[in-house]
Amino acid sequence: MKPITAIDDPRYVKAMSHPVRVRIMAMLQERKASPNELSQWLGTTLGATAYHVRTLHKLGLIELVDETRVRGAVEHHYKAKARPKVTEENWSKASPVAKQAAVGSQLKMLEDYTNASAAAGGFDRADAVLERKTARLDDRGWKALTAEAAKFLERVDRIQADAAKRLTKAGDEGAIDAGVVLLGFESVPLSTQIPESKKKRTPMKRTRRASA
Template identity: 35%
Template sequence: MAKALAHPLRARILTRLNERVASPNELSRELSEPLGNVSYHVKALLELRCVELVDTAQRRGAIEHYYRAITRARLDHSAFKKLPASVRGEISGATVEEAINDVSKAFKAGTFDARTDRHASFTRLTLDEQAFGELADAVGRLMERALELQTESAGRRTNGNTGGEVLTGLTLLAYEAAPI
């Protein structure tokens, strides 16, 4: 996974392919990246067994390939700390940028505050090293639970037991803040 996410574009592609099936051409347009770059990184993800080919379609004399993720775009603490600082920074920057863009789109679309049961909060804390580690672990467990809820929800939707779909954004950050 560290190799897969070592390039920010691969991380963005894998994140998108965790959400849905897509072709490099579709991803290129969505991510505003050249098709050649996207195709190269999709091939790298395929070789790293992070994505799989699920369909092909004839498009204007060419064959378009469609892929889906078979692994989540996530690094655990031990894998993340082994990456060079520059790569960690690129991955973190791309992740936060993606989150900010998603929140911005939700505000512009009027969906961010459309639900009264939504949650938004920001808190600065002063913690010791032990508490910071415990907080980071708790945030990781919450993300794991969110992914479990998504799987459970998909099962209910497949069985026809649904109250509708809610496309949900979830941003969890626990970081050392800059001094005030």
């Protein structure tokens, strides 16, 4: 089967339409794992997990990287391959369904990562960053904003490369798994989500109580 290389491939939409597959991909992007290990983490049956792993393998989204013998049986270990390339061109050509699948899978992964990290004290550091900002822009401002976001991500890669050199010399002592999330999108003001009452409010008439 031809591997998936772009998000506008209908098979990618199918693969990312199931929440279990999304979670499997998230785990296998971090480390190799077998269907048995994945089923224990997911809380799903081995049969169901193995089915989803086979599907992702057939679609070329994960690869077999190791085999171990456990109690007379062979256990297969998989790792995620590079995600389909998302360029401005193929994103603009992708169908709404493909975009929804891609965005939905990423948001689900982010939810899992941030919730698990928060529960483990990942935001306890005094210098942890948790910010949200909105800006009202024109087309020129939007392009400037996305260009800055791209520069920031490139800077993150350079910072990681420099840290990797220092960690190698230090024998990986003091390593910190840092999570960086950057979202840039056309937002919907929360104020528009409050439905206006269709009924006109009429002021209440104050009545005087008669004294006995």
